[in-house]
Amino acid sequence: MKYLAIILALTLAGCTSVPIKQKFPEAIPELKEKCPDLKQIEGDKVAITDLLKSVITNYNMYYECSLKNDGWNKWYNEQRKIYESVK
Amino acid sequence: MSQLIWMINLIPDMFWTILLWAGVLAIVASYLLGKIPFVQQYKIPLRVGGVVAVLIGVYFYGVIANEAKWQAKIKELEEKVAVAEAKSTETNTVVKTEIVEKVKVIKQKAEKQIEYVDRVIEKDKEIIKYVENCPVPKSIIDQINEAAKGVKQ
Numbered sequence: 010m011k012y013l014a015i016i017l018a019l020t021l022a023g024c025t026s027v028p029i030k031q032k033f034p035e036a037i038p039e040l041k042e043k044c045p046d047l048k049q050i051e052g053d054k055v056a057i058t059d060l061l062k063s064v065i066t067n068y069n070m071y072y073e074c075s076l077k078n079d080g081w082n083k084w085y086n087e088q089r090k091i092y093e094s095v096k
Numbered sequence: 097m098s099q100l101i102w103m104i105n106l107i108p109d110m111f112w113t114i115l116l117w118a119g120v121l122a123i124v125a126s127y128l129l130g131k132i133p134f135v136q137q138y139k140i141p142l143r144v145g146g147v148v149a150v151l152i153g154v155y156f157y158g159v160i161a162n163e164a165k166w167q168a169k170i171k172e173l174e175e176k177v178a179v180a181e182a183k184s185t186e187t188n189t190v191v192k193t194e195i196v197e198k199v200k201v202i203k204q205k206a207e208k209q210i211e212y213v214d215r216v217i218e219k220d221k222e223i224i225k226y227v228e229n230c231p232v233p234k235s236i237i238d239q240i241n242e243a244a245k246g247v248k249q
Contacts (some may be wrong), residue, residue: 062210
């Protein structure tokens, strides 16, 4: 009887949490791309048109990078909402 | 502990039902049949055995109910995780498509602007004259390059 009581007491330890783990999703590769360095102007004699081309290139590089940053924010906020909905 | 639970799980649930009812019957029998001379000598062991059987039966009924509750919870969570994973994949696709499309537009715009410079501006006589006579001073170029370098970590 004494041993039976001990065994019963030991089996009282039940589940304390559900053994399912939810993983936070992996970000898409497009978001992980590093922003490129801005274009430098090369040469000693630089024409105003080369300067203009360099400015155009750099502006567009900025917008591309800015787009990815916005994408990160959107991705993270959406994924967090989804992640937190599972509780 | 897990081995013990594993071994107990091998016993079919029906066993605990039978054990519980056998215990109840044993207790009832110990009272009702106690007056019969032959059975009387087994009255006490029958009652003790019945009480033990009822206790174990009730305990494992609880274990089964608890297990069922956790299994239901696991199933519910699995379903929620599956829905979340589907939503997550959908969000990934939406964000990816949006980025790819917008990057394409930005690149096209840049190409068009450069092309315009090559095709129109560089052929403008006024500009040709300006380009030939007025190169941009090196100090200005250096400053622009310095600003373009930014802060490297």
